[in-house]
Amino acid sequence: MVRFFLSNINIKSSITKLFLLIFSSSVSVYAETTIYQGDILHFTADPAETNQAYEYTENGGLIVRDGKFAGIISAEDIASKHAKVIDYRGKLILPGFIDSHIHYPQTGMIAAHGEQLLEWLKEYTFPTERRFSKKRHAKEVAEFFVDQLQKNGTTSALVFGTVHPESVDALFEVAQRENMRLIAGKVLMDRNAPEYLQDTPESAYRDSKALIEKWHSKGRLSYAITPRFAPTSTPDQLRQAAKLLDEYPDVYMHTHVSENKDEINWVKSLFPEAKSYLDVYNLYGLNRDHSVFAHGIYLDNQEMKSMAAVGSAIAFCPTSNLFLGSGLFPLNRAEEIKVDVGLGTDVGAGTSFSMLDTMDEAYKVIQLQKSIGNNTGVKTLSPFKAFYLATLGSAKALDIDDKVGNFEEGKEADFIVIDLEATDLMKFRMKSVKTIEEKLFALQVLGDDRAIHSTYIMGDKK
């Protein structure tokens, strides 16, 4: 009876829990179990490596118990479970999207016109980031940012702050309240940036350490040592970053690499001791298992191999790469070399918070390689691979695939519900799609935040 009662009123989960605590003696173990009924899709492997990479259960039940996934069952078996059922029939249930590279302080400067990377940083980014020394401003932007993630179905992200520790505090406070699996860190930057945005090797070490102690592994939060990119850190600062990673081996390293041709030449002149851009990070001990490098457009095979060897990852950010005119990421080559790749929006150089838009542009970046460059035999990006990249692929890139990324039993229940008929055009298009593959592709091309019907974090609806 209690179970039945709970299933029919719409109350906040925290209240539910309190209620269950009070009446726990009279409540069955199923009272904390909810079954989400709909078309359930998730990935168990990389579609580039196997044809059995996904599991699709049309009209199935996704079981969530105590904020964790507890299996997928057929519609026929739902009734026998005596659990609360949420009816999403006709809708698609996917793991929450995971954004493997994004700058939250750049939320308000998305769509800043006219430049490529280095000028864009100078003209727009640095002045914008300056304001994050004020905690109040940082908090305001962090609130909006996290709300945008959720509205776009993104439940986890690897996030740049600014040089100011306050920026990280603000973001983590919001993410903690929302119970989101979020990785972030303060930027390290002690040269080639405005005075007002610089730290020092010592303060970088000290402030990062304090933030690690304060936030790392607190609930679902993790910390990332975050040198902006090689040109804005002295060798001394890079060494301090590596020292922290030695002290905290499960902390992340998050930076940029090989995004833009001018940038690469600049790195060469700043670090004559390195054989390549990536080699700077090798030399200073920053290319590791928990390292994530945004972009990597111009990485050569040797560089990619050294990443694959240590288990570091690339965040592929197509809307940004097109917006800044940086170039076309060679996803096919990364697949061959088996370096981990996640998908990132890279807001604010990226032009959308939506991982759907990001998949749409990723497809275009690959398509273009069929007509540009020496990339004969380029493999089209399949919708399966695109949705893999946005979920399990990014989870693997961020080394959180033991906790999130698909519906494996015991993983944290971050998932989203997709309305495939969210707009008139989607509705019209869906009339003539037949397979789940076609549905996914139409969704990535035509969908945006309107297609995200609901976002659940650890089983809580946002």
Add this chain to the structure above:
Amino acid sequence: MVRFFLSNINIKSSITKLFLLIFSSSVSVYAETTIYQGDILHFTADPAETNQAYEYTENGGLIVRDGKFAGIISAEDIASKHAKVIDYRGKLILPGFIDSHIHYPQTGMIAAHGEQLLEWLKEYTFPTERRFSKKRHAKEVAEFFVDQLQKNGTTSALVFGTVHPESVDALFEVAQRENMRLIAGKVLMDRNAPEYLQDTPESAYRDSKALIEKWHSKGRLSYAITPRFAPTSTPDQLRQAAKLLDEYPDVYMHTHVSENKDEINWVKSLFPEAKSYLDVYNLYGLNRDHSVFAHGIYLDNQEMKSMAAVGSAIAFCPTSNLFLGSGLFPLNRAEEIKVDVGLGTDVGAGTSFSMLDTMDEAYKVIQLQKSIGNNTGVKTLSPFKAFYLATLGSAKALDIDDKVGNFEEGKEADFIVIDLEATDLMKFRMKSVKTIEEKLFALQVLGDDRAIHSTYIMGDKK
């Protein structure tokens, strides 16, 4: 008094007119005049050629009288006009968008996966177009198509039908009812296509002629002789097309050129007599003043010059060019050679009906040219140029700039009202933009159909 009464109730314009007819003796001449108050922007020239290309009136009044524009006045002068005032303060009023290349029969196959041009035609397009032999199906798609145009703020377009005359009838019937300035034609295709989609030189001539007689210059409709592209028409059919253009000099010619490298090689092998792809159209008399060629990505200088010489135009379709991986249109070079360029969505190879999305992708296509190819000194696409292309630029490309494309007095009152805060992210971003240039750019990057608050055609709200 009557004027006051009319300005305060919300009735259909046709009823208004009837009312005015009945009470005409007691109504002032201003009764048919409406003033739309808001931030008014339109173009008078190409921003690539002059710094005085646009007129921006913040909080102005756009006067519409009998379906035509009748001037722009300041807010202070509005009251003295004794006209009905529609309050769009805080919103942006622009000329309706003009889509210079789109295929209405492909509406339902937008987002078809995985191919480049020639395979994509065979796999998806031809089977889809087959269904348009049925008038009922054609009408259903035409209704949806026109509705999508209007919801995306597009008030005019140059449209491909299918090979079936019925497809054109269906579209023109809807466009006529909606009073839209639309140019369309039946496809000519007598080889290298499935039997079920082929016509003959004779039937192409006969059917097109009948459609011209039936629809051309009826109200706001115009006809375009529409060979799909050189490879699917025999020389004989191309000659028949030219014969029709000789007979009807103000009829349009609408086709494709130089979109894809394989296509170009194919054309070379099919037409050994031609010096280049465009030269096929020159040889057979189809490169003329009223000719519009979609894509033109690989046109060389000589080809562009021969277009500039006769006054034909290119429809630049960036979302399609990226989606099919066709290549990067050299807009800068087209500007130097002064060949007319319009902007097109090219649905269904294009991925959106939205000219805003199309501008967003146009920007990216230009940005990419900074890092790809030998295009040193590539000029960034300014938002002014982008919005020019989507309005007056496309009007010039379609030779309808004497009738639409800006707010010049006497032109037909096709205009749209833009909500710059249509989404949370747009609202957040707009807080930090200052100039109209920044507003336009944020709009093109972040905006979609939600930003189109209202669409007016000849002064009638849709």
